[in-house]
Amino acid sequence: xxxxxxxxxxxxxxDIRTSLLxxxxxxxxxxxxxxxxxxxQCGACTILVNGRRVNSCLSLAVMHQExxxxxxxxxxxxxxxxxxxxxxxxxxxxxxxxxxxxxxxSAVGMLDEIAKGWPSHASxxxxxxxLDDAEISERMSGNLCxxxxxxxxxxxxxxxxxxxxxxxxxxxx
Amino acid sequence: MKLFDYQRADTPEQAAASxxxxxxxxxxxxxxxxxxxxxxxxTPERLVDVSRLELAKIETREDGGVTIGAMVPNSDxxxxxxxxxxxxxxxxxxxxxxxxxxxxxATTGGNLLQRTRCYYFYDVATPxxxxxxxxxCSAIGGVNRILAILGTSDQCIATHPSDxxxxxxxxxxxxxxxxxxGDRRRIPMAEFHRLPGDRPHIDTxxxxxxxxxxxxxxxxxxxxxxxYRKVRDRASYAFALVSVAAVIEVEDGxxxxxxxxxxxxxxxxxxxxxxxxxxxGQTPGKALFEAAADALVRDARGFGHNDFKIPLARxxxxxxxxxxxxxx
Ligand SMILES: Cc1cc2nc3c(=O)[nH]c(=O)nc-3n(C[C@H](O)[C@H](O)[C@H](O)COP(=O)(O)OP(=O)(O)OC[C@H]3O[C@@H](n4cnc5c(N)ncnc54)[C@H](O)[C@@H]3O)c2cc1C
Ligand code: SF4
Ligand code: FES
Ligand code: FES
Numbered sequence: 001x002x003x004x005x006x007x008x009x010x011x012x013x014x015d016i017r018t019s020l021l022x023x024x025x026x027x028x029x030x031x032x033x034x035x036x037x038x039x040x041q042c043g044a045c046t047i048l049v050n051g052r053r054v055n056s057c058l059s060l061a062v063m064h065q066e067x068x069x070x071x072x073x074x075x076x077x078x079x080x081x082x083x084x085x086x087x088x089x090x091x092x093x094x095x096x097x098x099x100x101x102x103x104x105x106s107a108v109g110m111l112d113e114i115a116k117g118w119p120s121h122a123s124x125x126x127x128x129x130x131l132d133d134a135e136i137s138e139r140m141s142g143n144l145c146x147x148x149x150x151x152x153x154x155x156x157x158x159x160x161x162x163x164x165x166x167x168x169x170x171x172x173x
Numbered sequence: 174m175k176l177f178d179y180q181r182a183d184t185p186e187q188a189a190a191s192x193x194x195x196x197x198x199x200x201x202x203x204x205x206x207x208x209x210x211x212x213x214x215x216t217p218e219r220l221v222d223v224s225r226l227e228l229a230k231i232e233t234r235e236d237g238g239v240t241i242g243a244m245v246p247n248s249d250x251x252x253x254x255x256x257x258x259x260x261x262x263x264x265x266x267x268x269x270x271x272x273x274x275x276x277x278x279a280t281t282g283g284n285l286l287q288r289t290r291c292y293y294f295y296d297v298a299t300p301x302x303x304x305x306x307x308x309x310c311s312a313i314g315g316v317n318r319i320l321a322i323l324g325t326s327d328q329c330i331a332t333h334p335s336d337x338x339x340x341x342x343x344x345x346x347x348x349x350x351x352x353x354x355g356d357r358r359r360i361p362m363a364e365f366h367r368l369p370g371d372r373p374h375i376d377t378x379x380x381x382x383x384x385x386x387x388x389x390x391x392x393x394x395x396x397x398x399x400x401y402r403k404v405r406d407r408a409s410y411a412f413a414l415v416s417v418a419a420v421i422e423v424e425d426g427x428x429x430x431x432x433x434x435x436x437x438x439x440x441x442x443x444x445x446x447x448x449x450x451x452x453x454g455q456t457p458g459k460a461l462f463e464a465a466a467d468a469l470v471r472d473a474r475g476f477g478h479n480d481f482k483i484p485l486a487r488x489x490x491x492x493x494x495x496x497x498x499x500x501x
Contacts, residue, residue: 016176016177016179017174017176017177019207038211039208039211040204040208040274040275043272043274046274052248052277053273053274053277054274054277054278055204055274055275055278058202058203058204058207058208058275058278059203059207059278060200060203060207060220062179062222063200063203063222063224106273106274109273109274109277110273113248113273116252117252118248118251118252119251119252119257119264119268120268120273121265121268121269121409123268126257126261126264126265127254127257127258137409138408138409139273140273141272141409141410142271142272142273142274142275142410
């Protein structure tokens with residue numbers, strides 16, 4: 001099987017049952033995506049597939065051979081961090097760090113969804129999307145943080161979004 | 174996870190033909206099937222990958238209705254400008270379900286066919302008629318807080334967990350399929366999902382190998398007011414305890430049309446013609462809404478932990494009608 005991950009082509013023959021998450025972690029040494037639950041419930045495994053955030057634990061690798069896959073490693077490296085990675089550092093958007101790669105990939109995908117004008121459950125007007133704290137919390141509800149670093153995660157995302165998002169202080173998943 | 178053969182389909186007809194053998198399953202987003210395969214609740218021998226089929230378009234028809242390809246991701250459907258404008262109840266229902274990541278993978282066809290979230294269905298160590306026909310139902314007399322109060326049988330009290338399907342039921346959607354022998358059929362949403370009866374292992378009327386290709390929505394009712402109200406244990410990322418999809422038209426101070434479908438109450442998106450009949454032609458108001466709510470739960474039966482759903486369903490319906498009509 002052939003995969004394009006973080007701009008590099010990989011040829012591997014994993015078991016047909018292998019998820020994208022296990023492919024990255026067990027076969028390619030990309031241990032950024034984390035296994036929290038393996039059932040789509042925590043978001044620690046979030047990666048970008050063709051630019052869209054998805055749960056890699058519920059993705060069968062064999063189904064994604066033509067796709068452009070990006071993990072946290074592909075967003076940025078020490079020395080050349082992605083703005084979202086930089087903002088998480090700046091705002092202490094983590095404690096233990098286990099959920100962080102998923103949070104960051106999810107936040108990057110989420111801001112792209114906002115840019116496309118996609119509404120969320122928190123949007124009062126489905127046709128006019130604006131980004132406040134309530135929107136950030138709702139849109140990030142698929143990423144749980146056992147350390148409850150939520151306030152700082154929202155701060156980091158707000159900074160990158162450049163949004164004046166001070167309304168709705170209801171932060172959490 | 175049990176080992177399986179994997180094959181990718183090139184056309185809908187080929188997908189259907191190659192899935193005719195028992196033990197074969199389609200896989201689209203995989204967000205439900207893979208979850209269940211990891212737990213060996215589902216143990217298909219062969220997967221037919223339908224995710225690359227050219228069924229990912231949302232098209233507006235000449236009559237103003239829309240035709241939704243079965244592979245359209247839930248995210249794209251919720252954000253489609255035509256859907257937002259003319260079927261906001263559908264956008265709202267989709268956005269109330271799962272998470273951003275899951276909606277990016279979950280497909281229209283897969284969402285309709287997602288399986289129940291009954292705890293025992295997921296726990297292979299316990300009896301469950303849906304998972305293992307004839308083994309018994311652990312939820313009756315067990316923990317049943319999230320389970321059904323309407324249309325249950327003594328074999329199964331599971332609910333259908335989809336939010337999207339509830340909105341599609343209110344909108345009178347039609348499911349379009351292709352069968353293994355190449356025949357096509359059109360199934361009204363009302364007939365698509367089954368009640369459990371004495372065969373709770375069968376969720377829908379689809380045959381082995383029958384592929385959903387599209388979902389059609391009839392042209393939107395002009396002037397309809399839409400709402401999707403979902404009551405759940407936390408504000409986001411939880412399945413519905415009770416939900417209501419409502420499309421109401423008020424003309425000259427009276428309710429001209431009412432389409433009301435309910436989630437969390439039954440084995441299928443629930444709709445009761447009597448509830449709508451009570452409302453139509455009447456002036457909105459508290460007493461009227463109470464009468465409709467009484468009709469909704471007339472035959473409801475709780476199983477202990479889920480008794481609370483009976484008053485909750487009443488109140489959720491009344492609140493939704495108040496919101497949409499301003500009637501007090
Ligand atoms: C943590 C979590 C939370 C969730 N919360 C919600 C929620 O709040 N509300 C909600 O509504 N849903 C929720 N979901 C469920 C989610 O919406 C479904 O998993 C998803 O819609 C299934 O779509 P899929 O394309 O991934 O299906 P798959 O997993 O690919 O398939 C599901 C089933 O459908 C069959 N199938 C798929 N496509 C077709 C087709 N075209 N024709 C015939 N058969 C087909 C498959 O064989 C399989 O049996 C949640 C899921 C998770 C994991
Ligand atoms: S309610 Fe249905 S799904 Fe749940 S244990 Fe009983 S038979 Fe199984
Ligand atoms: S590991 Fe994928 S969502 Fe938890
Ligand atoms: S930082 Fe520890 S789980 Fe989020």
